[in-house]
Amino acid sequence: MMENAIAWILIFPLFGSVACAILGMGNKKICYPIAVLSMAGSLWAGIEALRQVIASEEHTISYIFGGWTLDQYPRGVGIEFYADILGILITLVVLGVGLIVAIYSKLPVQEETPGKEPLFYTLFLLQITGLAGICLTGDAFNLYVLIEVAALTGYGLIAMGSNRAAAATFNYVMLGTIGASLYLLGVGYIYIKTGTLNMIGIQQAIEANGLADSATMQVAFVLVGIGILIKMAFFPFHAWLPNAYCNAPTTTSCLLAPLVTKVMIYVMIRMVLSVFGVEFSFESTMWVDVMPWLVVVAILCAAVMALAQREIKRMLAYLIVAEVGYMVGGIWIYNYYGFIGSIFHIISDACMTLCLFLGAGLILRKAKTTKFDGLRGLFGKMPLTMTGFFIGGFSIIGLPPTCGFFSKWYLITGGMVSQRWEYMVVLMFSTMVMVVLFFRLIERIHLAVTESGENLGHGHGDLGLNAEQTRFDEGPLSMLIPLLVSATIVIVVGIYNQDVVSLIEIFLSDYNLPRGTGH
Secondary structure, three states: OHHHHHHHHHHHHHHHHHHHHHHOOOOHHHHHHHHHHHHHHHHHHHHHHHHHHHHOOOOEEEEEEOOOOOOOOOOOOOEEEEEEHHHHHHHHHHHHHHHHHHHHOHHHHHHHOOOOHHHHHHHHHHHHHHHHHHHHEOEHHHHHHHHHHHHHHHHHHHHOOOOOHHHHHHHHHHHHHHHHHHHHHHHHHHHHHHOOOEHHHHHHHHHHOOHHHOHHHHHHHHHHHHHHHHHOOOOOOOOHHHHHHHHOOHHHHHHHHHHHHHHHHHHHHHHHHHHOOHHHHHHOOOHHHHHHHHHHHHHHHHHHHHHOOOEHHHHHHHHHHHHHHHHHHHHHOOOHHHHHHHHHHHHHHHHHHHHHHHHHHHHHHHHOOOEHHHOOOHHHHOHHHHHHHHHHHHHHHOOOOOHHHHHHHHHHHHHHHOOOHHHHHHHHHHHHHHHHHHHHHHHHHHOOEOOOOOEOOOEOOEOOOOHHHHOOOOOOHHHHHHHHHHHHHHHHHHHOHHHHHHHHHHHHOOOOOOOOOOO
């Protein structure tokens, strides 16, 4: 069983989803423990796979489904799942977030989607199967299939939300379908020129046949790239994201917000490094000159839109769009440190976004609103919840020792050595916007100041809150403990940042990335 760790990563949630669908018809309460146990088993398999990857001489492991073997058949025959350090790290992020959200989900799912627990947990586990599969697949077409598995289950999970969720889901379906179609069309062009869909085989074919100057491959690169940008909600393709995450059920937004965009950024890194190759991606296309400027516009616009929000989840949604710009910029400044920062920020952003959305879910449960002016007095009523929430907020700002500080440090270092001053300036600007946003929240919540600036207190040390408003009233432990665990992870990943960076450096050592000016 140990040697099949990659397969077990997918088997646990896949069969868990089937169990929820079948057994849940007779007993809805059984779905929650099935989901938690499935995620725990999958995370165990992921940790074992990481151990195998690190112990491997080439720092990779491969598993081919259906009895095919590389000894008998060439690579590309059969369904291959392939794990290197990058793939397994992002897989562990997916599985870790999935387990924490599964534990958190018990009460929100019962209260927000009553009677639909079997359907919800079936889609929940299929979503994890799709996202983990995206990180591990070694085939460009199977990647499309798994992207669509994740997308279709995401549509269903979002549609279970508020009355506005249907319209938000429709927008998501439209843009998601366009992105997936462009990606699939690009894969078709790749197959025409290379004769293979295996990711390693594609890069080998490009190098062996001198396809760097091929117009067909250039078109394929653009189609695949735009398709991925739409899927990751890169500005201006972000229109589906704010409404989808704000109108989705609490558990859905807690699962999708930390993972979907980050996994698609992983796909972009995989494509430019492992599929098309460094030389083709950065030296044979014009994207290395164009993308950093598009990133500047994306971060600037997203930060300004976040500044205009007066509701927590919508503000966080626009911050996700800005963070997508951070990570895409780290890739396209074409620099060793930029790649370290981008990969590290995938991990950091998943952790701190999870923390923030778990906190927002608890706030919504207790305050019945997430609008700024409806949150006064929450520090007195929910000190643990607000501490966990603001640890995520301080990480997204980039305060040490949280993980957000160290990933931003590498991104800024990459911009500096690549002399991309415009990228550095917009990073600093958006950071200042985030400082304003979160300290404005602290002012509203702790000092009980309204949006108009009116202080509800009546004197020094008096916040104008009655005994009922200041009574200690935390959320249920099944929701509070996952929030505090996620907040702890944000700090622990920051403290042990060098261990994470060391693993990323092992992965990047296979690629000849410049450490100075990238172009």
